[in-house]
Structures are given as C-alpha cells and as structure tokens.
Amino acid sequence: MIIGADVVQHALGQLAGGYLNPVCFSFGWVAYSFNTIGVAVGDNRLLPLSDSPSIVINGKTGFVRENRSWVLGRLVRDFEYWMPKEVDKEVNAVLEEVHKKDTEDARKSSDYNQEPVPKCLCAGLCISVFRTSESMRPGIPIYDWVFYSGIVVSIIQLGVSVIPFILYSDFSTFMITGAGLILAMIHGALPQWKAEKWHCRRQKKTAILTTRNGAQHAIAIIGSDKHAFDLEDLASADVTGFMSTRIGSTILTILWFGLLVTVAGMKQNPWFLMAVGGIGMIQNIIVASASRRPGAHGIHLEYERCVARPKVMKALMDLEELYPHMGASLLDTFFPGKLFPKEKEYWDKAEKIAEAKDKAEKDFNKLIDGKTLVSGAMPSPASQGNPILVYSGSPV
Structure with a gap:
C-alpha cells in the first residue's frame, strides 16, 4: 500500500473529470494520500503536469506556448494511436516518396555498393486539421475500455476478498478491500480534478499542437463555436486550488493511515489481501499508461483534412493556401532562421x-x-x- 504513488496520480489524471473515477484500490494509495498532504499545504494541485513535451501555437499569430496540460500532452503523445486512417495513408505516401528519391540519389552516387537504402521513419511534415464538434459538449468524456476496466477490476477485487470469508469465516480482507475502494472513489471524485483538467476560457480559436521543430506531425484544432476550449489557455494549466481539497485531502490521508494500521495488524490470510492489491496495481499501471482517443479526455474532434508533403516549406505553403494565417503561424517554429x-x-x-x-x-x-x-x-x-x-x- 506504500509503493506506486506516481502511478496512482497518473491513473487518476487519466480518469478524472466525472463523479465516478474507477481507479482501483492498490499498494500505492497510502503513499499517494501522504503526497497530497504536501499538495494541500503547497501548490494545491491534484492533476499531474504534462508527461509529454509539446508546444501549443496560436493558429493566427504564431505565438508559441509551452504545454503544461496533462490532457493536451496525452493528445500529442497518443496521436499515432488515434489519428485517422487517411492521415496514416498520407504519411506513408510521403515516406515512400522520400525513400524512392533517396534510392535514386544513392544509385547516381559514384560509391553506390548495391546495398538497399534504409527507409526513413520520419520525413517532411504532416499537418492534420480537425474541428471541434458542435454536437458534443466539451469537458464531458466518452467512456472507453480504460474507464470500464476500473469497474470490472473492482468487482474482481471484491470477489477475491470474499474468498477468506467463505473458506475461513475471515471477514477482514473483504472489509479492508471495500474500505479501500470507497476511499479511492472518494479521492477521485474531488471537484478540483474536473476544475484542473478543463480549466480554460471558451472561445472560437485555432491552435496547433506539436512536439518541436523537426516533428513528423502537427495537429491543428479549429474551434467551431464560442463554446470550444481555448487550447492556448488550457496549455498554461494554471488553476487556483480549492479549500475543500485541502480539507478533504487531509481527512482522506488520516483514513488511509488508519487503513494501513489495520492491514499491518492482520495475522490471518494476508495473501488474499496481497492478491487484491496486486490486481489493483496492475490495473493502475495499465490505466496510467494507456493510449486514449481525444473524446475520452473530453475533447471531441471531427477530422477535416491533412496536408502532408516531403518538404516542410511546401507543406506550410499548401496549408496557407487552405487556411490563411495557419501556415504562416508555423513558419517561425519550423524555420527559425533566415x-x-x-x-x-x-x-x-x-x-x-x-x-x-x-x-x-x-x-x-x-x-x-x-x-x-x-x-x-x-x-x-x-x-x-x-x-x-x-x-x-x-x-x-
């Protein structure tokens, strides 16, 4: 119960935002609850900062902002998982074109030795353009397998914990598991999770997400209406903590400590509780690292088109033809020189x-x-x- 605090926080970051956030009872919860004491008297933040380095570029002015938002960082990190098939097809066509040219150049070289030219894994630039959905409200996530895994695994944990009662009339494992699951659900339901995850202004604005100069992908998101998230504002991840979070975190930490003392005093059938905690820890790890679609993070997008070219400058020019200002906004990022x-x-x-x-x-x-x-x-x-x-x- 005292290992894996970071895993628990990342799992909560993945699922937080609703009234039910099924992050299972595991060995990391006590350590995480003690960490929240430091949060309560410090910066009062619950959501982890982005674990994927990325930047957000204003689609009109070209202003670049370092992304600190957990949600936007995961969108960029998982893009190759959720990108439309059309984008994958365009990127493969660009890579094939570059490989063909490299092969022709190698054959023209005087020191060509008949060896096959290795295919490059990254070339040119692909800008995928999306619009925010007008039919789906931002900030309300779609439930996917990651969410439902918590409910299923919690039921499995309760099933394992009831075995000692059936075999040995030992009710303690079931009581501890039930108490741990309840505390975990309460921790994930603190209102500040939702406030931090989607804390931003709402307005019609275009923002472009990418990792750096030289990246294969850039994700352009056009706000369709005044209710769309201002992704520039969201990237700052700046939120004022709640007093209720300080009080609630302190109370929950005391309760977790009491549960830890109870576990330490167990003398019968400890292996069943070890199994319950191990199952929960596996679920926490899977949830914390799982790739998810934007809708599961409460950002609902509709694919419009992609512009993929072997030459980055050509990609920006073609983008500018389709969306005035957008290509120019990327110019300083991808061509900072003269x-x-x-x-x-x-x-x-x-x-x-x-x-x-x-x-x-x-x-x-x-x-x-x-x-x-x-x-x-x-x-x-x-x-x-x-x-x-x-x-x-x-x-x-």
Whole structure:
C-alpha cells in the first residue's frame, strides 16, 4: 500500500473529470494520500503536469506556448494511436516518396555498393486539421475500455476478498478491500480534478499542437463555436486550488493511515489481501499508461483534412493556401532562421492576402449584423475564394 504513488496520480489524471473515477484500490494509495498532504499545504494541485513535451501555437499569430496540460500532452503523445486512417495513408505516401528519391540519389552516387537504402521513419511534415464538434459538449468524456476496466477490476477485487470469508469465516480482507475502494472513489471524485483538467476560457480559436521543430506531425484544432476550449489557455494549466481539497485531502490521508494500521495488524490470510492489491496495481499501471482517443479526455474532434508533403516549406505553403494565417503561424517554429528571398516574397504576399481576407470577412459580418450600411451588396468572402499564391522557388 506504500509503493506506486506516481502511478496512482497518473491513473487518476487519466480518469478524472466525472463523479465516478474507477481507479482501483492498490499498494500505492497510502503513499499517494501522504503526497497530497504536501499538495494541500503547497501548490494545491491534484492533476499531474504534462508527461509529454509539446508546444501549443496560436493558429493566427504564431505565438508559441509551452504545454503544461496533462490532457493536451496525452493528445500529442497518443496521436499515432488515434489519428485517422487517411492521415496514416498520407504519411506513408510521403515516406515512400522520400525513400524512392533517396534510392535514386544513392544509385547516381559514384560509391553506390548495391546495398538497399534504409527507409526513413520520419520525413517532411504532416499537418492534420480537425474541428471541434458542435454536437458534443466539451469537458464531458466518452467512456472507453480504460474507464470500464476500473469497474470490472473492482468487482474482481471484491470477489477475491470474499474468498477468506467463505473458506475461513475471515471477514477482514473483504472489509479492508471495500474500505479501500470507497476511499479511492472518494479521492477521485474531488471537484478540483474536473476544475484542473478543463480549466480554460471558451472561445472560437485555432491552435496547433506539436512536439518541436523537426516533428513528423502537427495537429491543428479549429474551434467551431464560442463554446470550444481555448487550447492556448488550457496549455498554461494554471488553476487556483480549492479549500475543500485541502480539507478533504487531509481527512482522506488520516483514513488511509488508519487503513494501513489495520492491514499491518492482520495475522490471518494476508495473501488474499496481497492478491487484491496486486490486481489493483496492475490495473493502475495499465490505466496510467494507456493510449486514449481525444473524446475520452473530453475533447471531441471531427477530422477535416491533412496536408502532408516531403518538404516542410511546401507543406506550410499548401496549408496557407487552405487556411490563411495557419501556415504562416508555423513558419517561425519550423524555420527559425533566415528565409531565401523567394520564400520571403511568398510569405509577405501571403500575409497581405490573409489580412485582406480578414478585412473582407469583418466588413461582411458587420453588414449581416446590421451595424453598418454599405452601398452596393458585398459578396460573401467565402464566395470569392482564396487568391492563388505562386511560389517559383524550391522549398527547403
């Protein structure tokens, strides 16, 4: 009961957010409860910080923010698990194209020795574009196998703990297991878990998640309406703790300590309790490290398209054609150095076109809202289409 505190915290981070967070009773709960005493008198945080290094980029201004959010970190870490099949297909096509070119270049080389050229595992850039769902409310997770595993394993633990009572009329193992499960459920139901997990403003904004310069993937998330999460704000993971958390954590720690003393005094059939704790610990480890889809984290996304190219600059240019400002917002991250003259000319022109489109949309919205009168009907910006940008240089 005194090992695996970090595992318990990560498992709680995975499942927290609702009234029922089935993280099973295990050997790590007492150590975790004592850690929360330090939290109660310190920064008063329950949710762990992101365990996957990543950044969040504003899709319009290009401002880069280091991500501290557990939820966004897991979205980036698990992307290859939940990405749509279309994205996987596009990435494989890019890798195949790069491998074909590398093979041709090797054959042209004077020191070519007939050996096969190894296929690269990462090349170019793939930007996957998603929109937040308008039909599903953010902050309400979808229950998946990770969630239901806690309920199933808890029932198994109770089943194992009742065996000593059936065989030896020893009720202590069942009582300790039941008490441990109840305390675990109460700990996971503290209101601050939900407040920390989805603490951010709500507004229509575009944010791009990636790991670093040189990453294979970038995830662009467009807020569909004013109720969408502001992912930039969510990335800061800045929340004020609750006084109820300080009081509740202290009381729960005392109760866990009392349970530990009770376990230490057990003299009959300790192996059944060891089995119960071992089963719970395995469940905690699996839950803490499991890959999950965005909906299970309360962020509901709808796939729109992906832009995958062997050359990063070409990928950003094509993205800019489809989504003004978005390609330019990634430029400083993936090309922090000096641009070639033709590239600079392209991006200067792209900026002017994007600003003109923004102005046209703003004027059109004013007309729709009846805030201003303009002589002559202005066509919708969407009906005008995006001007075509032409770049004659070779992307690097």
